[in-house]
Amino acid sequence: MDTQLALWEVFIQKKSGGDHTHCGSVHASDSAMALQNARDIYTRRNEGSSIWVIPSQFVTASKAEDADMLFDPADDKIYRHPTFYVMPEGAKQI
Amino acid sequence: MTNQEALYIYLLRLGDNALINGHRLAEWCSRGPFLEEDLAMTNIALDNIGRSQAFLKYAAAIDGKGKTEDDLAYKRGEREFYNHLITELPIGDFAYTVAKQLIMSCFDVLVFTDLSNSKDETIAGIAAKALKESRYHFVHARDWSYRLGKGTEESHRRYQNAIQDLWMYTGELFEMNEVENILLQEGISNNLQEVRSNWINLIMPILQDSSIRIPTVDYMQTGSCKGIHSEHLGHILSDMQYLQRAYPDAKW
Numbered sequence: 005m006d007t008q009l010a011l012w013e014v015f016i017q018k019k020s021g022g023d024h025t026h027c028g029s030v031h032a033s034d035s036a037m038a039l040q041n042a043r044d045i046y047t048r049r050n051e052g053s054s055i056w057v058i059p060s061q062f063v064t065a066s067k068a069e070d071a072d073m074l075f076d077p078a079d080d081k082i083y084r085h086p087t088f089y090v091m092p093e094g095a096k097q098i
Numbered sequence: 099m100t101n102q103e104a105l106y107i108y109l110l111r112l113g114d115n116a117l118i119n120g121h122r123l124a125e126w127c128s129r130g131p132f133l134e135e136d137l138a139m140t141n142i143a144l145d146n147i148g149r150s151q152a153f154l155k156y157a158a159a160i161d162g163k164g165k166t167e168d169d170l171a172y173k174r175g176e177r178e179f180y181n182h183l184i185t186e187l188p189i190g191d192f193a194y195t196v197a198k199q200l201i202m203s204c205f206d207v208l209v210f211t212d213l214s215n216s217k218d219e220t221i222a223g224i225a226a227k228a229l230k231e232s233r234y235h236f237v238h239a240r241d242w243s244y245r246l247g248k249g250t251e252e253s254h255r256r257y258q259n260a261i262q263d264l265w266m267y268t269g270e271l272f273e274m275n276e277v278e279n280i281l282l283q284e285g286i287s288n289n290l291q292e293v294r295s296n297w298i299n300l301i302m303p304i305l306q307d308s309s310i311r312i313p314t315v316d317y318m319q320t321g322s323c324k325g326i327h328s329e330h331l332g333h334i335l336s337d338m339q340y341l342q343r344a345y346p347d348a349k350w
Contacts, residue, residue, distance in 0.1 A: 008132065030134050036241060041134035043234075044141050 012038040013063060016046055017054035024056050032057075104280040105218075106160045107180060108287060110170070111277075111323070112221075113153030114181035116228075117171055118331070119202060120146030121338055125189050135192075138238060142199070145231040152224045172342035176332050177325040184267035186331045190260065193246050193253065197260035199239040204301045205271050205293070206232040212288035221286065240304050247308025254309065261305065262313045269318025271297070277323070 009031040015024035027046050032038035038057040046052065066074060078084070123143035130136025154167035184202065189195045210232055213225035246257040272294040274282070281287035305312055321327065341348060 031132060032134070033245070040238060040241070041138065044138040045134060048137075048141055 009033045009037075011060040012042070012057045013060050014038075014042040014046055015056040015058070016042075016052040017056075018052060020053050024054065027051075029060060030057070099276055099280065101280055101284060102160060104277045105286065106157055107277045108281055109153050109157035109160060109221075110178075111180040113150045113157055113167075113170070114179050115185055115202075116146040116150035116153065118179070118181040118334060119185040120144070120150060121334055122185065122187075122189050123195070123199075126195070131192050139195070142231075142235050142238070145228075145235070149224060149228045149231070152227075156220050156224070168342075172339045176327055176335055179327065179331060179335075180322060180325060181331075182267070182271055183319050183322050183328055184264060184271075186328060186334055187264070187267070188330060191256055193256035194260040194263070196239055196242040196246060197257060197264050199235060200243050200301065200304065201264060201268055201271075203232055203236040203239045204297055204304075207236050208293045208296050208300065209288065212293070216287070217285035243304055243308045243310075247305075247310045257308070258310055261310055265313040266315045266317055267319050270320045270322060273320065273323055275323050 010033065011029050012032055012035075013029050014027055016027045017024045030038055030041040030045060032041050035057060039055055042055050042057055043052075047055065120143045123139050123146065126136060126139035126143070128136065130139055150171070151167050154170045158165045158167055158170055184198060187198065189198075207229065210225040210229035214222050214229055216222040216225065243257070246253040248254070272290040274290050278287055278290060282289055302312065
């Protein structure tokens with residue numbers, strides 16, 4: 005039997021204004037505890053400026069056996085990368 | 099007693115409280131109720147050991163005899179330690195540690211709030227950093243207080259017993275002797291009688307919301323301000339100071 009508390013996914017924002025990146029998971033009985041546990045495990049070496057926690061049960065994941073169908077068709081469509089445009093003069097990035 | 103002697107003993111007290119509390123909390127390493135809590139406890143332990151290093155380093159400088167913070171931590175006998183008795187008590191079960199942490203973190207938050215305005219700039223600086231840490235220690239202990247107090251019958255019983263057992267150690271947190279009185283006049287330390295009423299206002303609602311009965315005790319333990327300790331401190335020191343005692347001045 006699994007005696008652990010519920011699982012939460014942890015997202016850490018490194019710097020204010022940046023994106024929150026998934027970094028792992030913690031066990032906790034409620035959202036406040038999940039935030040504290042995430043803080044203690046994933047930001048103790050000054051990695052973060054903001055934390056999101058989300059109950060793992062609410063994550064819907066694609067199935068490994070669907071990977072062929074979902075991702076392989078994108079293999080040969082390099083024209084979807086914006087690399088065929090001439091960079092406008094003065095633009096640093098598109 | 100000169101102001102310098104008072105300041106030295108006061109800094110030892112601040113440093114020793116953090117050192118012994120940190121050492122006790124570190125005993126949870128690998129023994130936490132689950133991995134996340136194991137890390138939380140050892141984080142809090144390290145916060146305490148870090149601030150003890152800062153206070154003892156300053157104490158050594160005030161003493162002016164060329165000692166380091168390590169000399170003060172590892173080469174003093176138990177009668178020369180001034181930590182509050184509650185910090186040296188064994189960690190007990192998890193509820194006991196949460197009760198200790200609630201009592202001490204409420205105290206630390208109030209003391210470091212005051213000391214961050216100390217006229218002694220070094221103390222004010224260390225206190226401002228320690229206050230941030232202690233505010234988290236407080237939230238951590240408070241939330242566990244609610245969970246244990248209102249959790250299962252067993253968690254409530256264990257937590258209630260811990261608060262009951264520890265209550266007689268809370269009196270000496272607010273004792274003031276010559277050291278505190280000298281430094282209070284100088285604007286360096288704070289008025290622990292005022293801290294006492296603020297501490298009661300802070301901890302009482304948390305215990306009530308945790309469904310915990312407030313203990314009534316007619317005897318309060320005392321002694322640490324004179325260097326008189328329970329039997330537990332000697333055992334802590336024999337463990338903590340072993341290396342320096344067996345291999346004096348060992349370096350690595």
